Amino acid sequence: MWYLYGFALLAGVANAVQAGQNGTLSKGLAESLVAGLVVAAGTASCILAVGLISGRLAWPTAAQALGMPWWAWFGGVLGGGIILAQFVVARQIGAAPFLGLLVTAGVATSIVLDNFGWVGFERHPASLWRILGGVLMIAGVALVALF
Template identity: 75%
Template structure:
């Protein structure tokens, strides 16, 4: 399972690069939100391609769909919000502060999600070390954003 961390590392690198790419696209199109549609189409094509190649693509039955919590269907809306933020804000504040705030907010939120076992995560207590790590990230982002 160690190789999973390699894929996450690559996703993190892509997460740092994507706002610049999306911002450049938004800047050079007549309307910046059109870039979001291009990004969304690329996302759909990527998932479709990997799903078809791997054989891991099928629609749920009605019964399966009704067993899924209502809130689980709205993750794509959150992803859309992230892309819109990339398109409209990332270039103005810079790559380091943008990604620093994005990741740090995600880590701080994740500590709470893990602690309470919300939105489908197993419970993992918010230990002193986890909280301290989150606080250190906040301080680090503040330093990066100030300079």
């Protein structure tokens, strides 16, 4: 079951990196809408591939589709990897450890991304206080996950 924690950590890292990647893609293409289509196609492809490989892909019935609020159909914007992590990991390790890992990995990764100005972010040096905050988050998630 340890691999589920690793998957949640990777989803948190992806969450932080994805924002920079998408922003850079949008800036680098003539039309930012094309970047949106590229991201949406990647998300759809990720979900489709995992669903087909695992045999757990079932299309909604008409009643299910019509019973959904309109805004529920836009969750894919947040990224296929995060959605997969929510479906696969959160139920097995619990909401608190999952979200703690996701957010903490995102914060720790963001400190590194900010410090070096990677993936399109402006440089913001990793001060002692920022690093201490990240370390405290890691300790807090460890306590939540272990107890």
